[in-house]
Amino acid sequence: MDALSVLVLDDEKKIIDQIAGFLQKKKYQTFSASSPQEAFAIMEGQHIDILISDIMMPEMNGLEVLQKIKAEKPSIEVIMISGHGDMDSVIEAMRRGAVDYLRKPFGPLDIQLAIERTGKYLNLQNTLKRTQDRLHILENRNSLISRELENLIEKEFIGSSKAIRNVLDLALKAAEDKDISIMITGENGTGKEIIARIIHYASTRKEFPFYPINSSAVPETLLESEFFGHVKGAFTGADKNKHGCFVLAEGGTLFLDEIADMPVNLQAKLLRVLEEKKVKQIGGNREIAVDVRIISATNCNIDDLVREKKFRLDLFHRINTLKIDVPPLRERSEDIEPLISYFLQYFSRKKNLPVLRVDKNVITELKKYPFPGNVRELRNMVERALILRSGETLDLKDFNLNRLPLSDMPVGFSYNLEKQEIETIKKALLKTDYNQSQAARLLGVSKDALFRRIKKYHLEIRKELT
Numbered sequence: 001m002d003a004l005s006v007l008v009l010d011d012e013k014k015i016i017d018q019i020a021g022f023l024q025k026k027k028y029q030t031f032s033a034s035s036p037q038e039a040f041a042i043m044e045g046q047h048i049d050i051l052i053s054d055i056m057m058p059e060m061n062g063l064e065v066l067q068k069i070k071a072e073k074p075s076i077e078v079i080m081i082s083g084h085g086d087m088d089s090v091i092e093a094m095r096r097g098a099v100d101y102l103r104k105p106f107g108p109l110d111i112q113l114a115i116e117r118t119g120k121y122l123n124l125q126n127t128l129k130r131t132q133d134r135l136h137i138l139e140n141r142n143s144l145i146s147r148e149l150e151n152l153i154e155k156e157f158i159g160s161s162k163a164i165r166n167v168l169d170l171a172l173k174a175a176e177d178k179d180i181s182i183m184i185t186g187e188n189g190t191g192k193e194i195i196a197r198i199i200h201y202a203s204t205r206k207e208f209p210f211y212p213i214n215s216s217a218v219p220e221t222l223l224e225s226e227f228f229g230h231v232k233g234a235f236t237g238a239d240k241n242k243h244g245c246f247v248l249a250e251g252g253t254l255f256l257d258e259i260a261d262m263p264v265n266l267q268a269k270l271l272r273v274l275e276e277k278k279v280k281q282i283g284g285n286r287e288i289a290v291d292v293r294i295i296s297a298t299n300c301n302i303d304d305l306v307r308e309k310k311f312r313l314d315l316f317h318r319i320n321t322l323k324i325d326v327p328p329l330r331e332r333s334e335d336i337e338p339l340i341s342y343f344l345q346y347f348s349r350k351k352n353l354p355v356l357r358v359d360k361n362v363i364t365e366l367k368k369y370p371f372p373g374n375v376r377e378l379r380n381m382v383e384r385a386l387i388l389r390s391g392e393t394l395d396l397k398d399f400n401l402n403r404l405p406l407s408d409m410p411v412g413f414s415y416n417l418e419k420q421e422i423e424t425i426k427k428a429l430l431k432t433d434y435n436q437s438q439a440a441r442l443l444g445v446s447k448d449a450l451f452r453r454i455k456k457y458h459l460e461i462r463k464e465l466t
């Protein structure tokens with residue numbers, strides 16, 4: 001086979017230079033384009049074997065490019081470039097026929113492996129074309145993809161403690177039944193969403209969407225339409241038809257995050273959809289059949305909420321067939337060391353740093369630290385330590401543990417936890433000039449978690465005008 005010809009499509013010049021530079025050095029026939037239009041023009045005039053395309057581009061997104069190629073030039077194999085947090089788009093791309101993906105940040109070895117894998121696949125395809133055995137190729141491609149994804153999920157979930165292994169076993173067992181409703185409970189940052197994704201991708205629903213929806217992050221007036229969709233003209237501002245999350249998640253998993261924040265009137269409507277397995281858009285009269293698995297998550301004690309009548313008992317029973325409780329990090333301190341190594345590797349790679357060593361004392365001290373923000377807090381600590389590091393080895397002063405001995409508490413200090421929380425949030429907002437994303441990062445909680453507390457305590461989210 002002649003040298004493969006590869007076209008690189010990205011709106012970022014830096015990425016094009018990185019990939020095209022590497023390919024030229026390896027003597028691949030290389031083309032580059034900074035917009036989909038330019039790429040399609042090249043594909044008209046040149047023979048291209050492989051297209052490496054970014055997912056996020058301003059004019060036409062990579063998924064649309066992929067779809068157009070699969071429709072018009074199906075012999076070109078496509079490798080997607082994904083940013084951090086684009087996992088759902090990657091999975092969607094695989095479903096639409098992409099052969100592989102590169103995850104940012106990547107190095108020369110990643111590019112080489114992806115090209116070689118695709119080259120092997122193209123060879124196989126050429127051989128099989130002669131025997132017209134197309135079916136086998138498809139099977140081969142699917143097994144290649146799912147193995148990759150399974151590896152990825154397994155690699156990203158870290159933990160060797162008995163407690164977390166039990167959680168993982170239970171999650172995998174639950175995945176075997178594609179319909180059972182699962183409720184995941186646990187403190188902030190314990191990994192509830194990762195567990196939900198593991199269940200989805202380990203189940204037979206994995207080829208369909210994993211669709212997260214967070215009641216506390218959507219304004220109450222829009223919630224109902226987010227869930228059920230609406231028809232054009234149903235209310236002021238409804239200028240086109242919109243599908244709700246049940247339809248968008250069809251066949252897959254609907255992840256109801258922060259379920260305890262769902263308004264009570266919506267709880268009743270949700271229950272009806274779950275019982276009847278049918279949904280009607282707001283203002284519409286057609287019932288659409290839905291088939292989704294529900295996984296919900298909360299960091300509240302939902303039994304208490306049921307007792308206080310803030311959460312409907314009937315809905316609670318409907319979504320709580322199986323409960324998985326993710327223990328806080330302080331109760332599984334064996335996981336701290338492997339998590340640190342994992343985050344160190346992850347961030348060093350991302351920031352192009354050599355992987356640094358961690359002083360033994362750090363591990364000993366961290367094992368005594370209570371981690372109110374759990375794994376997310378540890379992750380942020382490692383990232384911060386990498387930025388602030390003073391030497392070749394990360395030591396205690398790089399990990400700002402923030403643990404005031406009780407005798408050093410300032411005068412006027414209150415032991416009331418709620419007061420403390422309010423004060424700390426106010427300080428973080430002030431320090432970050434009311435940028436909620438930065439404040440959340442500083443506090444070691446998710447943006448949603450911060451938003452919930454701002455709502456709960458009725459805090460100012462804008463600077464007072466002076």
Ligand SMILES: Nc1ncnc2c1ncn2[C@@H]1O[C@H](COP(=O)(O)OP(=O)(O)OP(=O)(O)O)[C@@H](O)[C@H]1O
Pocket residue numbers: 156157158159186187188189190191192193194195299375376379445446449
């Ligand atoms: N076992 C783990 N291995 C690797 N990373 C983890 C693990 N558990 C949690 N994380 C990381 O910690 C962060 C928080 O995890 P996740 O979002 O799943 O928590 P959560 O319980 O949903 O939090 P919240 O209650 O704030 O929504 C994420 O960045 C996640 O990748």
Ligand SMILES: [Mg+2]
Pocket residue numbers: 192193257297
């Ligand atoms: Mg979460």
